[in-house]
Amino acid sequence: MSLKPLALFVTHDGVSSRAAVTCQYKCGNACSHDVPNDSQGEYFRDIARAALSRRGVLRGAGMAVLAVGAGSALAACSTDSDSGSSSSTGGSDNAAPNGTNFTAVAPNTEDAVVVPEGYEQAVVIGWGDPVLAGAPAFDFDNQTAAAQAQQFGYNNDFAGLLPVDGRPDTFLLVVNHEYSSEPFMFKGYDADNPSPEQFQIALAAHGLSVLQVKGQSGSGKLTPGFGPYNRRITATTEFVVTGPAAGSDFLKTSADPTGTRVLGTLNNCSGGLTPWGTVLSGEENFNQYFANAELVTDPVVAARLKRYGLEGAASERKWERFDRRFDLTQDPNEVNRFGYVVEVNPWDAASAPVKHTALGRFKHEAATIHVTDEGTVVAYSGDDERFDYMYKFVSSRKMMDGNSQAAVRHNMTLLDAGTLYVAKFSGNSSDEIDGSGTLPSSGSFDGTGVWIPLLRTGEDGRGESLVDGMSAEEVAVFTREAGDRVGATKMDRPEDFEPNPKTGKVYVALTNNTKRGVDGAAAADEANPRNNNKNGQVLELTDDHAGTSFTWNLLLVCGDPKEADTYFGGFDKAKVSPISCPDNLAFDTHGNLWISTDGNALKSNDGLFSVTLDGANRGETKQFLSVPKGAETCGPIIDEDRVVVCVQHPGESDDASADNPASHWPDGGSSQPRPAVVAVWKSGGRIGA
Template sequence: MTIAPENRPLLTVHTTVHTHARGKRSPVTCRLKCNDACLHPAPNESANEYFKDVVGAVLSRRAMLGTLAVAAGAVVIGAQAVGAPSAAAATLAEGRLPAHRPGHGHGGRGLAFGAIDPQPVDVDALVVPDGYRWDPIIRWGDPILPGARAFDPHQQSPEQQAKQFGYNCDYLDILPFRPGAKDRGTRGLLVSNLEYTNAEIMFPPTEKYWDLAEDGTRSKNAYARAIERAAHGMAVVEVRRRATGSPWDYQRISAYNRRIHLGTEFVLDGPAAGSDLLRTAADPTGRRVLGTMNNCAGGTTPWGTVLSGEENFNGYFVAAGVNPAADARYGLGTQTSYGWEQDEPRFAQSAGYENESHRFGWVVEVDPYDPHSTPVKHTAMGRFKHEGANVTLSRSGHAVAYMGDDQAFDYVYKFVSRKRVAQGHSRWAREHNKTLLSEGDLYVAKFRGDSPAGQIDGSGALPADGAFDGTGEWIPLVRNNRSRVPGMSVEEVLVWTRLAADKVGATKMDRPEDVEISPVTGRVYVACTNNSGRTPGNATEGATEPNPRDRKVVGGVTTNGNRDGHVVEIVPVGDQTSTRFTWNLLLVAGDPAVEGTYFAGYPRDRVSPISCPDNLAFDAEGNLWISTDGAPSSSAIGRCDGLFKVPVAGRERGHVQQFLSVPSGAETCGPVVDSRDGMVYVNVQHPGEDGTYEAPDSFFPDYVPAGRRPEAGDFRGPRPTVVQVYRTR
């Protein structure tokens, strides 16, 4: 395997003592990214009808298969297929789903590489397989707009940061330069989310950025906080290269380059737009809002726009206190992670701004091809902690979006557009398609298993039928522009979607994050990152078949529960607009040497260890790629996060292979895999998170010569970076 560029320094890890309850992330990441969600009780205290209570009399596996076969013609339960498969191209065009037959298919093909070894957490290097090399495309602070200077941490300003690439890149895509183009060619548009900031690493310890107390402690000042707001949001950057398969260079000057931040105007559309719940003193119409924040994952639509999920917005607002139940359900409190309430009344939600937090937590749509367009927040898709949103088209031409709410014990959602897609990429078609997510039906998932509750013991051991699997339904929250939730209006359902989903008895999941649709089969995959709080008999719930691990006390020792996460595979019964589905667990992640892990039946001694699946992507051959967030694994050996290839069909189904490893403290985000071009792209987020400006924990990506620390004024600390990996032979 390759460590490149050369001359990596040996890393002496800077250590800081933190108090942290559970989980595997850095406590600094938890504080800045999700407002210490893991230190507080899960906000979902609803007494939903849990899976184990719903099953009652367990259907026989044979009876269930028979019923579903009649309904769907070709339905997959676990690894069993009923009905004849048809050609993938034809079925995809018609919106039908080809059946999966174990031992057949091409899921193992695609990008060829030798799996790398897992890397210990103190390795400050980006490791890729032999025969590949990595290079940065763009880093935090790189100038992208006219008037922007080269990055200089001592000369940062809000105005400069608004013209530079922002901090902590997450979702990523590189679009063809022209809408509808078949491949990326030699010109493209790089689109990236910019999720959150870490002042301890960003700013030198000078009075320009910090207020210094007499006891030597420091707190960031208003100037630094303004730079932080400019570092959040999104970026669009033109990129070029000599030929396909060769590395990209970003264009410092381009008419397409754009920065979206907390000062950018957005339009609120959909049924809740204009509602009293969205009006403020600054916007009495309830239809315009400044900015987007904590943008996590996203999705690229079939019509060429990019969706972005506003995730942990609660960490930026002081609770208004007008609706304490809703504040608690969304995790708002009396303190924030950022202190912006000192600068702008909207973040304090003071008089006239009690609804400001309602204006965040949406799916955002941006048109990268029109740098003068106004981004839109779609209220029809519900408000929660959106990891992202990914869209496919049904056979009838409706846009169907799948979404995860990234918190322990929260839910998986689906949106179906009222309008149908317009074919082609004419101006009229593009403008029409940009309205598809403005109106439609919103659903939340309910999962049922097919095994007796007693066989789900919380250890991750398979039940007697050899698979975690079952059936499910999409429960309507809004349909035909009418609320389907008793006692709640349409506006209330969309603004307080979590409360609405609680009422209809949705299934509590283990941090459902990215949800992706296979371009080959139409199956839907949900990354459930982890949940250490699932405990039998407490106010939450214990293990269920779709979430089969929990925390137990065994011999006086508390087990870790679902610290490593799992991946759910959903198979729609019929069209993507159907309200019925079957499901199974593709992976129960963790150290394969430990009992209670499962890799779709693939031998455990032949897979790479994987922990905390986060972002998902597919290559052209239909292989699933998983990026992770939360290393080290639950074993005693710490590991850096990475990117993993997993075939989902054929003999290789479940064969996890690690492709790359990110540096110390970093998270792997936004994977894009172009197997036909031989290239892979990732965002390396929060490298060296536990360090400080003076004592960095990472030197990624601009490494100093081996063994030498940076000199005074020579910033070589970590910079979140968009990375490309390409073949060298």
Template sequence: MTCHYRCGNACDKPVPNTSDNPHFSSLVEGALARRSVLKAGGVGAGALVLGGLLNPSAAAAATPAPAARRAGAAAAGIGSADFTPVAPNVRDNVTVPRGYTYEVLVRWGDPVTADAPAFDAFAQTPASAERQFGYNCDYVGVVPLTAGSAVLVANNEYTDEELMFPAGVYDDATVKRIAIASHGMSVVQIERGRKPGSWKRSNHRGARLNRRITANTPFLVDGPAAGTERLRTSADPSGKNVLGTFANCAGGTTPWGTILSGEENFNGYFDKSGTLDSRYAASYARYGLAGDGRGWSDVDERFDLTAEPHEPFRFGYIVEVDPLEPRSTPRKHSMLGRFKHEGANATIARDGRAVVYMGDDERGDYIYKFVSAEKYDPRDTQAARKHNLTLLSRGTLYVARFTDEAADAAPEYDGLGEWIALASDTESFVDGMSVVDVLVDTRLAADKVGPTKMDRPEDIEPNPVNGRVYCALTNNSDRGKKYPADEANPLTSSMVRSELGAPLTSASGNRNGYVLEVTPDAGDHTSTAFTWGLMLVCGDPEAPETYFAGYPKEQVSPVSCPDNVAFDALGNLWISTDGNSLGSNDGLFRVPVAGAERGKVEQFLTVPVGAETCGPLVSEDQLSVFAAVQHPGETDGASFDQPSSTWPHTDSFPRPSVIVAYES
């Protein structure tokens, strides 16, 4: 059910990337050939030296120790807490460690704007949905307002009509209009509760920053592609004013206090009433645009590819929303490229320029970064804020190429890499393509310069403490089928060996994913060189192919299908999962990246039946852990009238919600 509604069963369709660029998997072969599996008495029986770290002490020496605190963060708190990891389970609830509790902050349908009505599942309307919290929350960002208040921004990625609507109550056109209004983003003011770490929703009637952004909200396009012919439609001959955002997956909070959100599976929203425009056949194919959408063209012709062939060129961007200015028009940044953006995370480089890391969430697609032309202004002034809001409009877009060459005098890494420039705002670096061509057909441009195909690069984020960049490579169950059975996937690799040296021959594909660790050359995020290693090869710790940065495998929690990453104030990595292949509900995990406990995966929470864990965020004071519980009860055969989950147990049907966990 999730595959159907979220991505239109993308895995069952032709592979979009038919280029002969190398797979990341094949590059690991050379690295593995230089390593050896540790014998018993090393870092754990059957351990695989994918990261090249021979023991925890080597990890401690290789990675800078995390700062005790940064920018006013408390040294104590969840980052250093000694909790008992949550055991794998299939409970229909959020489960947190003993000594912690959780509360629901906001649910699907809760009032957002001052004039929003109370939610009634049997009396939904498009108008009410535009004023209530949207469906299927994913990314969660929290921007502080005062010591006791903040504004929370959540993506509302997609809708599942089978779980949203009771049978026989709504006609088809109304269902589709409500779905359109339930996509996008929700901006909600929150305030601290009575207990340390707790938060609650502010009264919507007095929360002036609250607003909904839907698939009908006006957006401005900026950057070099704004106004270009392929962004012009019959409703918008300017090519600069787009209605709506949808398929918003992960995101990031910028240093200047705005929210970035990635438009991911946008291709699944466009239908066709006849033949498609042959001029765009290659582009449509590369992005999976086949005209088999959600039927929205029945109520809005712009979703008909036959009638409006340019409309899909207006989606697939990083959007930026200013949560502190409720009347501001959100923007789509063409300079950051057009592809299936999982999200975007920004950092400020040593020279003051903004650098944004991004992943294209498709089997066999690429990792990107953007470096701004102008420098960030850290002053707390209106002029500085206005300047910073322009940083993503000009700069240079890059795509990543990985190699298996050894890094000199750096045995902890598995290879080298380089960032290949695709285009600046004034110059294309891809033969035969203009700047606009590169930014509108970024996938086709990248194919030409030889980057490395990845296994679903999802959330990618720089660690503010150690300066390294971490990417969740969720999985590729087609490894060995549509994709070569090579070394990126430990389950099919002839190079991976157990403690006794016997090769593994499983053909089950890369079902559990891994976490990639990238170190910019000299710690400079603007550099075009980097080194890389696999920090985690996820799965069952008892399986010989799994690896946890050299930490003893018998002491870690099982983890499968990493999706989103985040960091606490101590620099610990937090991983949320989507599609656990080990039989448990999905969850959220804490993983130190330095010191003797580097690689110690500990499960902090699990989510209910059918749900995915999204948008993890640890507050700066380390007292609160925010998470989005997306699509609870989304299991095959479930419906509104016969649900497989009723979480958060306030109704007889499930309601996607944002939660906050804290010490009880």
């Protein structure tokens, strides 16, 4: 089948609203471990400090400024009773720009999806619902691995909606499943002694789901159906490896001596749709699935494991008891086979998904595509870890238009030849940054940057290292180390990238970094202007997409608008919705940015927000919906007919479990909470009209 082109932080540290149990299973408690990036490479805050020294600033005065900055940052998210309770309604004296004309939802802690007045909602599909024809109905108390492999997986994150040619109001919905939360999946779950069946169910709950959905005339509701494209991809589906690491000794294992075939994909976070009709998904916190890093004695191997956050003995899920590939002492290379951008062709249910090593290996939040006027394909990706880096891949091949077999074959190779870069920033007002989030005298956080080349992959798939002291295979597999060596800028958890289809500008969600400027860690810089950054920021790049230079500014410095260390593009802060911990990004047809949040540090539920980018309302931020308590907002899709969001880990709190549920969303009554996809639409009208 030919491709169809598109019609276009955690309660245990007292900061984020995320429950500790969510961090335990979602990211392996990344925020409570030592920062993996302890490299001493230059970053632009160091340059600013040198400038301050040259200006003769007294050391004592400098230390006083940093102390004031830390206090101000703490005040921004105080623990008093009105924190995060801004009276702002997200309204403006100016006419609402197209697509944002709705009454903002107020911050809340309800166990429901809350939408604006005049809007309706319905669940599209939830964990355990059938995806494949013949799959049994979900039975929480009688789960099996065989059933889960045919049913919708757990903890949906990214969602993509692709129209089916010739079939009005018919789409393929493609959703990935980031991780399993076993204490909320199984009653009586014993974390020290999971059963073999629970292990197999969890494997099947990972991966991706592809299913046909049908719309309704005059409504945004979507109804699942069965069709030839429906498919479940799990942690045991075979993937093909392409690019310079394919066949590398770093990827060879006892089960795959060729180093070219991998069973499964793990911890798929966000993703993107390609203009040639495929789906990209990022393998993120894969490190947490592997055990016994502390028993690895080779110092080089141990250092590389540590750089990717692998440490300790037993894994949380204990998968190593059931499959040797998750035991680093048994199959030390298996972990090197995860951490890539994967590509799925949803139009061919028999096709093997691909892992693209030319795009590098790190904790990919996502990969999103921009195509230049000349047809060059640029893939952007962030490494979602505190003090890690931002990357782009520029294809040496041009995209071919059309649905011909030749075009299909060619476009499926676009991410296999080209150059991988990492970003380095410079600030225009770096000497004024003190960690407090105070706006520079210029009136904006802004500057310039360069993309430093790391790896060039040729037409034959062979790589050329552009980093001294590393081979091409090492750069492809240990990409973080390459970024360290060239002095890339350490960022505050760079997550989703999204190019604006109207302007070509690129936006990046930087979720938070409570270690910024703490305990000797890197201090604030202009792109990451707050120490102890618990609320995050959104970066706007004007990129020379196929080139190596860019300019940048901060569109949002998130948090409670009542606090001094927040910034909303220059818009009146009394008229915006509070927003914290930006995660996934999307655009509507009008060019407005939409942001979903993860870990709201303002004592209210996570949500979805619209942001105006141009004109008098630039920076106006309005909350469109909120998700149930304990949940995270993921995978937004915004079009004129509907908004689609993935509600992940509803009801996860540290005093809850399947035996004591804290939420009954979406089914109500005494039911167990289930991650699910939700569609929202305006009664008798267009979104935001």
